[in-house]
Amino acid sequence: MVNKMTTFKKMSAIPTKKDFVDAVVALQKRALKAPTFEVDIFIRWFYVNKVHSARKFFYHGITKVLDEFPSVGQTPPSGLRCSHLSLARNQLFDARQLIHRIDKCYAQLLKSNDCDSLDQCKRLNAAALALMFTVAVRCLPSLTYLDKLRQLMVDLEDGKADATVVKYSIFLSREDCTVPKPYCFDALNVDHVVPLQTSLWIEELEREHGCPQPPQ
Secondary structure: OOOOOHHHHOOOOOOOHHHHHHHHHHHHHOOOOOOOOOHHHHHHHHHHHHHHHHHHHHHHHHHHHHHHOOOHHHOOOOOOOHHHHHHHHHHHHHHHHHHHHHHHHHHHHHHOOOOOOHHHHHHHHHHHHHHHHHHHHHOHHHHHHHHHHHHHHHHHHOOOOOHHHHHHHOOOOHHHOOOOOHHHOOOOOHHHHOOHHHHHHHHHHHHHHOOOOOOO
């Protein structure tokens, strides 16, 4: 039987807050030259593409962790608190579902007839990115837990730790698990979910690097 602990040595780096920040900055710096075709088509395409790109980054980053990190049934049971691992994975599953929902919701809003100005597109884009970023940041306690568990499992395989270390030094507090449940999440209630400083930061990035005003 193949030792499941060898999986931990092959895992990719687990995302950090810096990765999330860098992704948002890169997305907001993305700009296109002023178009020569119809204004509203350009604006909507530009911002729908930004929202989709944000979803791809956050969704795929979380999915990669879930795909690479063994589930409870695959993880060596040596002293591991399986409930903590399940909690961390459930947080990531919920976050992934929320990010998909945010993308779908705001892409629809950007494509609707009610979105008829550049300013409206900018507001919707900023709201979508702020929500996705906030959901991703709320995953950080779970990601930190998984990263520590991964390293301890590698040390366990290499003989640098024992089962007692795994049991008593790695845990995830429920109080730190703040990813909203998808069934009670309102993607339009931005102020209730996103910290003010996050909204201000993303709005400032939008003002600095947003879509140029197309010619009339």
